[in-house]
Amino acid sequence: MRQLIVSEFLTLDGVVEAPGGETSHRHAGWTVPYAADDLFAFKLQETRDADSLLLGRRTFEQFAEAWPPREGEFAEKMNAMPKTVVTARTDDLGWNATRLDVTNGVRAGVAALKEGDGGPILVAGSATLARSLLVWGLVDELRLLVYPVLVGGGARIFPDDRTKWAYELAGLQRFSSDAVLHVYRLARS
Structure with missing residues:
Protein backbone atom coordinates (compact mmCIF):
# COMPACT_ATOMS: atom_id res chain seq x y z
CA MET A 1 0.00 0.00 0.00
CA ARG A 2 1.26 3.45 -0.87
CA GLN A 3 1.85 5.88 1.96
CA LEU A 4 -0.20 9.11 1.91
CA ILE A 5 1.70 12.06 3.40
CA VAL A 6 0.08 15.44 4.08
CA SER A 7 2.62 18.25 4.37
CA GLU A 8 1.43 21.67 5.49
CA PHE A 9 2.86 25.05 6.42
CA LEU A 10 1.09 26.09 9.62
CA THR A 11 0.99 29.17 11.85
CA LEU A 12 0.89 28.88 15.63
CA ASP A 13 -2.85 29.59 15.47
CA GLY A 14 -3.39 26.73 13.01
CA VAL A 15 -3.76 28.71 9.77
CA VAL A 16 -2.56 27.19 6.48
CA GLU A 17 -3.92 29.89 4.17
CA ALA A 18 -1.65 32.03 1.97
CA PRO A 19 1.77 30.97 3.27
CA GLY A 20 3.58 32.14 0.16
CA GLY A 21 1.85 35.37 -0.75
CA GLU A 22 -1.50 34.31 -2.23
CA THR A 23 -3.96 37.20 -2.18
CA SER A 24 -6.63 35.47 -0.10
CA HIS A 25 -5.32 36.64 3.30
CA ARG A 26 -4.27 40.07 4.60
CA HIS A 27 -1.13 38.54 6.15
CA ALA A 28 -0.20 36.54 3.04
CA GLY A 29 3.40 35.43 2.75
CA TRP A 30 3.81 34.69 6.45
CA THR A 31 6.45 32.00 5.70
CA VAL A 32 8.72 34.36 3.76
CA PRO A 33 10.54 35.95 6.74
CA TYR A 34 11.44 32.45 7.96
CA ALA A 35 13.10 31.16 4.80
CA ALA A 50 7.66 11.53 -3.12
CA ASP A 51 6.58 9.44 -6.08
CA SER A 52 3.58 11.63 -6.94
CA LEU A 53 1.46 14.55 -5.82
CA LEU A 54 -2.22 14.53 -4.86
CA LEU A 55 -3.65 18.03 -5.05
CA ASN A 79 7.32 19.66 -13.05
CA ALA A 80 8.17 16.01 -13.82
CA MET A 81 6.30 14.34 -10.96
CA PRO A 82 2.94 12.73 -11.80
CA LYS A 83 0.02 14.62 -10.27
CA THR A 84 -3.46 13.44 -9.40
CA VAL A 85 -5.99 16.25 -9.03
CA VAL A 86 -9.32 16.22 -7.22
CA THR A 87 -11.43 18.31 -9.58
CA ALA A 88 -14.68 18.40 -11.48
CA ARG A 89 -12.94 20.13 -14.41
CA THR A 90 -13.32 18.20 -17.65
CA ASP A 91 -10.72 20.02 -19.75
CA ASP A 92 -7.15 18.79 -20.22
CA LEU A 93 -5.27 19.52 -17.01
CA GLY A 94 -1.80 19.50 -18.56
CA TRP A 95 1.32 19.68 -16.35
CA ASN A 96 1.63 15.90 -16.10
CA ALA A 97 -1.70 15.64 -14.25
CA THR A 98 -4.69 13.33 -14.30
CA ARG A 99 -8.05 13.56 -12.58
CA LEU A 100 -8.76 11.40 -9.54
CA ASP A 101 -11.29 8.71 -10.41
CA VAL A 102 -14.26 9.75 -8.28
CA THR A 103 -16.76 7.30 -9.77
CA ASN A 104 -17.45 6.01 -6.26
CA GLY A 105 -16.63 9.28 -4.49
CA VAL A 106 -13.45 11.10 -3.53
CA ARG A 107 -12.83 8.94 -0.46
CA ALA A 108 -12.97 5.73 -2.49
CA GLY A 109 -10.87 7.32 -5.24
CA VAL A 110 -8.08 8.22 -2.82
CA ALA A 111 -8.27 4.79 -1.16
CA ALA A 112 -7.89 3.16 -4.59
CA LEU A 113 -4.94 5.44 -5.40
CA LYS A 114 -3.24 4.30 -2.19
CA GLY A 119 5.84 5.08 -3.83
CA PRO A 120 4.69 7.77 -1.40
CA ILE A 121 1.92 10.17 -2.39
CA LEU A 122 2.50 13.74 -1.17
CA VAL A 123 -0.35 16.15 -0.52
CA ALA A 124 1.03 19.69 -0.41
CA GLY A 125 -1.25 22.52 0.62
CA SER A 126 -4.75 21.65 -0.59
CA ALA A 127 -6.43 22.57 2.72
CA THR A 128 -9.93 21.34 1.84
CA LEU A 129 -8.62 18.03 0.54
CA ALA A 130 -6.28 17.60 3.54
CA ARG A 131 -9.17 18.20 5.94
CA SER A 132 -11.26 15.52 4.21
CA LEU A 133 -8.37 13.05 4.17
CA LEU A 134 -7.93 13.55 7.93
CA VAL A 135 -11.67 13.00 8.55
CA TRP A 136 -11.57 9.80 6.50
CA GLY A 137 -8.49 8.43 8.29
CA LEU A 138 -6.54 8.18 5.04
CA VAL A 139 -3.48 10.17 6.17
CA ASP A 140 -0.59 7.89 7.07
CA GLU A 141 1.80 10.69 7.95
CA LEU A 142 1.10 14.30 8.84
CA ARG A 143 3.97 16.78 8.48
CA LEU A 144 3.25 20.13 10.08
CA LEU A 145 5.88 22.78 9.47
CA VAL A 146 4.94 25.25 12.21
CA TYR A 147 6.07 28.86 11.87
CA PRO A 148 6.45 31.15 14.91
CA VAL A 149 3.73 33.58 13.84
CA LEU A 150 0.05 34.24 14.57
CA VAL A 151 -2.10 35.64 11.77
CA GLY A 152 -5.44 35.98 13.57
CA GLY A 153 -7.52 33.53 11.55
CA GLY A 154 -7.85 31.93 8.16
CA ALA A 155 -8.27 28.54 6.53
CA ARG A 156 -7.32 25.54 8.62
CA ILE A 157 -6.93 21.84 7.86
CA PHE A 158 -8.18 20.42 11.12
CA PRO A 159 -11.69 19.01 11.02
CA ASP A 160 -14.35 20.10 13.46
CA ASP A 161 -16.40 16.91 13.31
CA ARG A 162 -15.58 15.70 16.85
CA THR A 163 -14.05 12.46 15.59
CA LYS A 164 -10.97 11.31 17.47
CA TRP A 165 -7.89 10.10 15.60
CA ALA A 166 -4.72 9.11 17.46
CA TYR A 167 -1.33 9.95 16.00
CA GLU A 168 2.16 9.07 17.22
CA LEU A 169 4.97 11.60 17.19
CA ALA A 170 7.50 10.30 14.66
CA GLY A 171 9.88 13.25 14.51
CA LEU A 172 10.71 16.82 15.41
CA GLN A 173 13.12 19.11 13.63
CA ARG A 174 13.90 22.72 14.44
CA PHE A 175 15.18 24.85 11.58
CA SER A 176 17.55 27.81 11.88
CA SER A 177 14.65 30.24 11.28
CA ASP A 178 12.77 28.83 14.33
CA ALA A 179 10.20 27.00 12.21
CA VAL A 180 9.63 23.52 13.65
CA LEU A 181 8.65 20.37 11.77
CA HIS A 182 6.30 18.02 13.63
CA VAL A 183 5.90 14.60 12.01
CA TYR A 184 3.00 12.42 13.13
CA ARG A 185 1.94 8.95 12.00
CA LEU A 186 -1.54 7.56 12.34
CA ALA A 187 -1.60 5.16 15.30
CA ARG A 188 -2.86 1.77 14.15
CA SER A 189 -4.56 -0.35 16.79
Missing part, protein backbone atom coordinates in the same frame (compact mmCIF):
# COMPACT_ATOMS: atom_id res chain seq x y z
CA ALA A 36 16.32 29.30 5.54
CA ASP A 37 18.69 26.99 3.72
CA ASP A 38 18.07 24.05 6.06
CA LEU A 39 14.30 24.40 5.64
CA PHE A 40 14.67 24.55 1.86
CA ALA A 41 16.86 21.44 1.98
CA PHE A 42 14.15 19.58 3.90
CA LYS A 43 11.42 20.57 1.41
CA LEU A 44 13.67 19.53 -1.49
CA GLN A 45 14.32 16.12 0.09
CA GLU A 46 10.61 15.69 0.87
CA THR A 47 9.83 16.32 -2.79
CA ARG A 48 12.61 14.00 -3.97
CA ASP A 49 11.21 11.21 -1.78
CA GLY A 56 -6.91 19.87 -4.73
CA ARG A 57 -7.99 21.93 -7.74
CA ARG A 58 -7.04 25.38 -6.41
CA THR A 59 -3.58 24.29 -5.26
CA PHE A 60 -3.04 22.47 -8.55
CA GLU A 61 -3.92 25.61 -10.51
CA GLN A 62 -1.57 27.74 -8.38
CA PHE A 63 1.27 25.22 -8.70
CA ALA A 64 0.69 24.72 -12.46
CA GLU A 65 1.12 28.46 -12.93
CA ALA A 66 4.07 28.87 -10.56
CA TRP A 67 6.35 25.89 -11.22
CA PRO A 68 6.75 25.43 -15.02
CA PRO A 69 8.76 28.64 -15.57
CA ARG A 70 11.11 27.93 -12.65
CA GLU A 71 14.50 26.25 -12.89
CA GLY A 72 16.59 24.11 -10.60
CA GLU A 73 16.31 20.67 -9.05
CA PHE A 74 13.20 21.44 -7.01
CA ALA A 75 11.35 22.84 -10.03
CA GLU A 76 12.48 19.96 -12.24
CA LYS A 77 11.07 17.41 -9.75
CA MET A 78 7.82 19.35 -9.30
CA GLU A 115 -3.84 0.66 -3.16
CA GLY A 116 -2.11 1.17 -6.51
CA ASP A 117 1.52 0.69 -7.45
CA GLY A 118 4.17 3.24 -6.64
Whole structure:
Protein backbone atom coordinates (compact mmCIF):
# COMPACT_ATOMS: atom_id res chain seq x y z
CA MET A 1 0.00 0.00 0.00
CA ARG A 2 1.26 3.45 -0.87
CA GLN A 3 1.85 5.88 1.96
CA LEU A 4 -0.20 9.11 1.91
CA ILE A 5 1.70 12.06 3.40
CA VAL A 6 0.08 15.44 4.08
CA SER A 7 2.62 18.25 4.37
CA GLU A 8 1.43 21.67 5.49
CA PHE A 9 2.86 25.05 6.42
CA LEU A 10 1.09 26.09 9.62
CA THR A 11 0.99 29.17 11.85
CA LEU A 12 0.89 28.88 15.63
CA ASP A 13 -2.85 29.59 15.47
CA GLY A 14 -3.39 26.73 13.01
CA VAL A 15 -3.76 28.71 9.77
CA VAL A 16 -2.56 27.19 6.48
CA GLU A 17 -3.92 29.89 4.17
CA ALA A 18 -1.65 32.03 1.97
CA PRO A 19 1.77 30.97 3.27
CA GLY A 20 3.58 32.14 0.16
CA GLY A 21 1.85 35.37 -0.75
CA GLU A 22 -1.50 34.31 -2.23
CA THR A 23 -3.96 37.20 -2.18
CA SER A 24 -6.63 35.47 -0.10
CA HIS A 25 -5.32 36.64 3.30
CA ARG A 26 -4.27 40.07 4.60
CA HIS A 27 -1.13 38.54 6.15
CA ALA A 28 -0.20 36.54 3.04
CA GLY A 29 3.40 35.43 2.75
CA TRP A 30 3.81 34.69 6.45
CA THR A 31 6.45 32.00 5.70
CA VAL A 32 8.72 34.36 3.76
CA PRO A 33 10.54 35.95 6.74
CA TYR A 34 11.44 32.45 7.96
CA ALA A 35 13.10 31.16 4.80
CA ALA A 36 16.32 29.30 5.54
CA ASP A 37 18.69 26.99 3.72
CA ASP A 38 18.07 24.05 6.06
CA LEU A 39 14.30 24.40 5.64
CA PHE A 40 14.67 24.55 1.86
CA ALA A 41 16.86 21.44 1.98
CA PHE A 42 14.15 19.58 3.90
CA LYS A 43 11.42 20.57 1.41
CA LEU A 44 13.67 19.53 -1.49
CA GLN A 45 14.32 16.12 0.09
CA GLU A 46 10.61 15.69 0.87
CA THR A 47 9.83 16.32 -2.79
CA ARG A 48 12.61 14.00 -3.97
CA ASP A 49 11.21 11.21 -1.78
CA ALA A 50 7.66 11.53 -3.12
CA ASP A 51 6.58 9.44 -6.08
CA SER A 52 3.58 11.63 -6.94
CA LEU A 53 1.46 14.55 -5.82
CA LEU A 54 -2.22 14.53 -4.86
CA LEU A 55 -3.65 18.03 -5.05
CA GLY A 56 -6.91 19.87 -4.73
CA ARG A 57 -7.99 21.93 -7.74
CA ARG A 58 -7.04 25.38 -6.41
CA THR A 59 -3.58 24.29 -5.26
CA PHE A 60 -3.04 22.47 -8.55
CA GLU A 61 -3.92 25.61 -10.51
CA GLN A 62 -1.57 27.74 -8.38
CA PHE A 63 1.27 25.22 -8.70
CA ALA A 64 0.69 24.72 -12.46
CA GLU A 65 1.12 28.46 -12.93
CA ALA A 66 4.07 28.87 -10.56
CA TRP A 67 6.35 25.89 -11.22
CA PRO A 68 6.75 25.43 -15.02
CA PRO A 69 8.76 28.64 -15.57
CA ARG A 70 11.11 27.93 -12.65
CA GLU A 71 14.50 26.25 -12.89
CA GLY A 72 16.59 24.11 -10.60
CA GLU A 73 16.31 20.67 -9.05
CA PHE A 74 13.20 21.44 -7.01
CA ALA A 75 11.35 22.84 -10.03
CA GLU A 76 12.48 19.96 -12.24
CA LYS A 77 11.07 17.41 -9.75
CA MET A 78 7.82 19.35 -9.30
CA ASN A 79 7.32 19.66 -13.05
CA ALA A 80 8.17 16.01 -13.82
CA MET A 81 6.30 14.34 -10.96
CA PRO A 82 2.94 12.73 -11.80
CA LYS A 83 0.02 14.62 -10.27
CA THR A 84 -3.46 13.44 -9.40
CA VAL A 85 -5.99 16.25 -9.03
CA VAL A 86 -9.32 16.22 -7.22
CA THR A 87 -11.43 18.31 -9.58
CA ALA A 88 -14.68 18.40 -11.48
CA ARG A 89 -12.94 20.13 -14.41
CA THR A 90 -13.32 18.20 -17.65
CA ASP A 91 -10.72 20.02 -19.75
CA ASP A 92 -7.15 18.79 -20.22
CA LEU A 93 -5.27 19.52 -17.01
CA GLY A 94 -1.80 19.50 -18.56
CA TRP A 95 1.32 19.68 -16.35
CA ASN A 96 1.63 15.90 -16.10
CA ALA A 97 -1.70 15.64 -14.25
CA THR A 98 -4.69 13.33 -14.30
CA ARG A 99 -8.05 13.56 -12.58
CA LEU A 100 -8.76 11.40 -9.54
CA ASP A 101 -11.29 8.71 -10.41
CA VAL A 102 -14.26 9.75 -8.28
CA THR A 103 -16.76 7.30 -9.77
CA ASN A 104 -17.45 6.01 -6.26
CA GLY A 105 -16.63 9.28 -4.49
CA VAL A 106 -13.45 11.10 -3.53
CA ARG A 107 -12.83 8.94 -0.46
CA ALA A 108 -12.97 5.73 -2.49
CA GLY A 109 -10.87 7.32 -5.24
CA VAL A 110 -8.08 8.22 -2.82
CA ALA A 111 -8.27 4.79 -1.16
CA ALA A 112 -7.89 3.16 -4.59
CA LEU A 113 -4.94 5.44 -5.40
CA LYS A 114 -3.24 4.30 -2.19
CA GLU A 115 -3.84 0.66 -3.16
CA GLY A 116 -2.11 1.17 -6.51
CA ASP A 117 1.52 0.69 -7.45
CA GLY A 118 4.17 3.24 -6.64
CA GLY A 119 5.84 5.08 -3.83
CA PRO A 120 4.69 7.77 -1.40
CA ILE A 121 1.92 10.17 -2.39
CA LEU A 122 2.50 13.74 -1.17
CA VAL A 123 -0.35 16.15 -0.52
CA ALA A 124 1.03 19.69 -0.41
CA GLY A 125 -1.25 22.52 0.62
CA SER A 126 -4.75 21.65 -0.59
CA ALA A 127 -6.43 22.57 2.72
CA THR A 128 -9.93 21.34 1.84
CA LEU A 129 -8.62 18.03 0.54
CA ALA A 130 -6.28 17.60 3.54
CA ARG A 131 -9.17 18.20 5.94
CA SER A 132 -11.26 15.52 4.21
CA LEU A 133 -8.37 13.05 4.17
CA LEU A 134 -7.93 13.55 7.93
CA VAL A 135 -11.67 13.00 8.55
CA TRP A 136 -11.57 9.80 6.50
CA GLY A 137 -8.49 8.43 8.29
CA LEU A 138 -6.54 8.18 5.04
CA VAL A 139 -3.48 10.17 6.17
CA ASP A 140 -0.59 7.89 7.07
CA GLU A 141 1.80 10.69 7.95
CA LEU A 142 1.10 14.30 8.84
CA ARG A 143 3.97 16.78 8.48
CA LEU A 144 3.25 20.13 10.08
CA LEU A 145 5.88 22.78 9.47
CA VAL A 146 4.94 25.25 12.21
CA TYR A 147 6.07 28.86 11.87
CA PRO A 148 6.45 31.15 14.91
CA VAL A 149 3.73 33.58 13.84
CA LEU A 150 0.05 34.24 14.57
CA VAL A 151 -2.10 35.64 11.77
CA GLY A 152 -5.44 35.98 13.57
CA GLY A 153 -7.52 33.53 11.55
CA GLY A 154 -7.85 31.93 8.16
CA ALA A 155 -8.27 28.54 6.53
CA ARG A 156 -7.32 25.54 8.62
CA ILE A 157 -6.93 21.84 7.86
CA PHE A 158 -8.18 20.42 11.12
CA PRO A 159 -11.69 19.01 11.02
CA ASP A 160 -14.35 20.10 13.46
CA ASP A 161 -16.40 16.91 13.31
CA ARG A 162 -15.58 15.70 16.85
CA THR A 163 -14.05 12.46 15.59
CA LYS A 164 -10.97 11.31 17.47
CA TRP A 165 -7.89 10.10 15.60
CA ALA A 166 -4.72 9.11 17.46
CA TYR A 167 -1.33 9.95 16.00
CA GLU A 168 2.16 9.07 17.22
CA LEU A 169 4.97 11.60 17.19
CA ALA A 170 7.50 10.30 14.66
CA GLY A 171 9.88 13.25 14.51
CA LEU A 172 10.71 16.82 15.41
CA GLN A 173 13.12 19.11 13.63
CA ARG A 174 13.90 22.72 14.44
CA PHE A 175 15.18 24.85 11.58
CA SER A 176 17.55 27.81 11.88
CA SER A 177 14.65 30.24 11.28
CA ASP A 178 12.77 28.83 14.33
CA ALA A 179 10.20 27.00 12.21
CA VAL A 180 9.63 23.52 13.65
CA LEU A 181 8.65 20.37 11.77
CA HIS A 182 6.30 18.02 13.63
CA VAL A 183 5.90 14.60 12.01
CA TYR A 184 3.00 12.42 13.13
CA ARG A 185 1.94 8.95 12.00
CA LEU A 186 -1.54 7.56 12.34
CA ALA A 187 -1.60 5.16 15.30
CA ARG A 188 -2.86 1.77 14.15
CA SER A 189 -4.56 -0.35 16.79
